[in-house]
Amino acid sequence: xxxxxxxxxxxxxxxxxxxxxxxxxxxxxxxxxxxxxxxxxxxxxxxxxxxxxxxxxxxxxxxxxxxxxxxxxxxxxxxxxxxxxxxxxxxxxxxxxxxxxxxxxxxxxxxxxxxxxxxxxxxxxxxxxxxxxxxxxxxxxxxxxxxxxxxxxxxxxxxxxxxxxxxxxxxxxxxxxxxxxxxxxxxxxxxxxxxxxxxxxxxxxxxxxxxxxxxxxxxxxxxxxxxxxxxxxxxxxxxxxxxxxxxxxxxxxxxxxxxxxx
Numbered sequence: 001x002x003x004x005x006x007x008x009x010x011x012x013x014x015x016x017x018x019x020x021x022x023x024x025x026x027x028x029x030x031x032x033x034x035x036x037x038x039x040x041x042x043x044x045x046x047x048x049x050x051x052x053x054x055x056x057x058x059x060x061x062x063x064x065x066x067x068x069x070x071x072x073x074x075x076x077x078x079x080x081x082x083x084x085x086x087x088x089x090x091x092x093x094x095x096x097x098x099x100x101x102x103x104x105x106x107x108x109x110x111x112x113x114x115x116x117x118x119x120x121x122x123x124x125x126x127x128x129x130x131x132x133x134x135x136x137x138x139x140x141x142x143x144x145x146x147x148x149x150x151x152x153x154x155x156x157x158x159x160x161x162x163x164x165x166x167x168x169x170x171x172x173x174x175x176x177x178x179x180x181x182x183x184x185x186x187x188x189x190x191x192x193x194x195x196x197x198x199x200x201x202x203x204x205x206x207x208x209x210x211x212x213x214x215x216x217x218x219x220x221x222x223x224x225x226x227x228x229x230x231x232x233x234x235x236x237x238x239x240x241x242x243x244x245x246x247x248x249x250x251x252x253x254x255x256x257x258x259x260x261x262x
Contacts (some may be wrong), residue, residue, distance in 0.1 A: 001018060002016040002017070002020040003020070004016075005026070005042075008023070009026075011028065014028045016033075017037075017054075019036050019037050020034050020035075020037070020038050020040070021038075023041050023042040023060070026040050026042060026043060026044040026046070027046070027047075028040070029045075029048070031048060031049045032046050032048075032051075032065065034046075035052065036055075038057070039057050039058065040058050041060035041061070041062070044060065044062045044063070047064075048078075048079070048096045049065070049079040050065035052064075055085045056082060058088045059115075060090055062094075063094075064088075066093065068095045068097065068098050068120065068121030068139070069095060069139075070121055070139065074099075078099060078105075080096050080107075081105070082106075083107060083108045083109040083110075083127070084109045085109055086111045087113065088113045089117075089133075092113060092115070092117045092119075093117075093118045094118075094119040095120055097121050098139070101121070101122035102122065103122075105120075105124075106125065107123075107125045108125060110127055111125060111129045113131045114131060114133045114151075115133045116133055117133070117134070117136070120140075120157075121140075123139070123142070123143075124141075124143070125143045126143055128146050129146065129147045129148065129149075132151040132169075134152045135151065135155075136154045136155065137155045138154070138155060138156050139158075140158045141159050142159075142160040142161070144161060144164070144179060146164045147163065147164070147165055147167075148194075148197070149161075149166075149171075149173075150170065150171060151170070152169060153172075153173060154171075154172055156172075156173060158257065159176055160176045160177075160257075161177045162249075162252045164197060165177045165178065165179055165181050165182070165183070166181075167184065168182070168184030168191075169184070170186070171183060171185060172186035172187065175260055176258050176261070178214075178249060178252055178253065178260050179245075180249070181215065182194050188261050189261070190215075190219050190262070195212070207242045210238075210239040210245055211242070214246070214249050217231045218232070219262065225253070229253050229254070232249055
């Protein structure tokens with residue numbers, strides 16, 4: 001049975017799985033579903049059409065599933081979906097999606113989300129990311145797997161940050177960040193690739209060498225973007241082990257709509 005503090009308010013219609021715990025003064029509205037093993041701290045408000053998966057730990061004073069901060073929002077039944085095993089620290093705010101996009105804000109699995117993080121409407125956060133204190137995602141932002149955002153970093157609306165990329169403290173991210181890159185500053189600049197992170201995730205020396213070569217082609221050899229993309233695509237033959245990494249980079253560059261940071 002769920003463990004619910006006597007001062008918590010759980011509206012009729014809310015669905016709480018076995019072993020869910022809800023601490024003091026938290027409010028859970030009617031259209032919320034929370035799966036087994038998730039704990040909700042004190043003074044949280046969880047509302048809207050919100051689904052929270054298994055084994056999340058949500059700390060006190062979070063606001064999840066509130067209406068989007070978008071003047072076009074007209075009460076459509078949009079959603080917030082949170083996956084499994086996420087840590088969501090104090091004072092985080094995650095909003096519902098909007099009808100102008102896919103209608104859902106998504107947070108995947110195994111993310112480490114620190115205090116005061118804001119995830120705006122229609123953001124798509126993948127898996128195993130780290131968002132440090134006060135990181136802010138504008139609407140429609142996409143973060144790939146293993147992305148790390150430093151504290152006080154702001155990501156502009158519609159920006160995409162590729163898998164394994166890292167943004168340093170207080171960065172202003174207003175253009176797309178290709179996979180594997182390390183960026184920082186305002187104005188934003190690329191400072192290399194996330195080699196240490198890749199080593200920790202089990203990348204072989206050959207794969208890391210291919211990532212370094214993609215960095216050189218994009219940022220160190222004076223190529224146009226079109227020429228760099230062509231040269232990157234050719235790396236598949238030279239390093240078959242890194243074919244999936246090259247394909248991910250090629251797809252990201254082809255689909256970028258805001259232009260990449262250069």
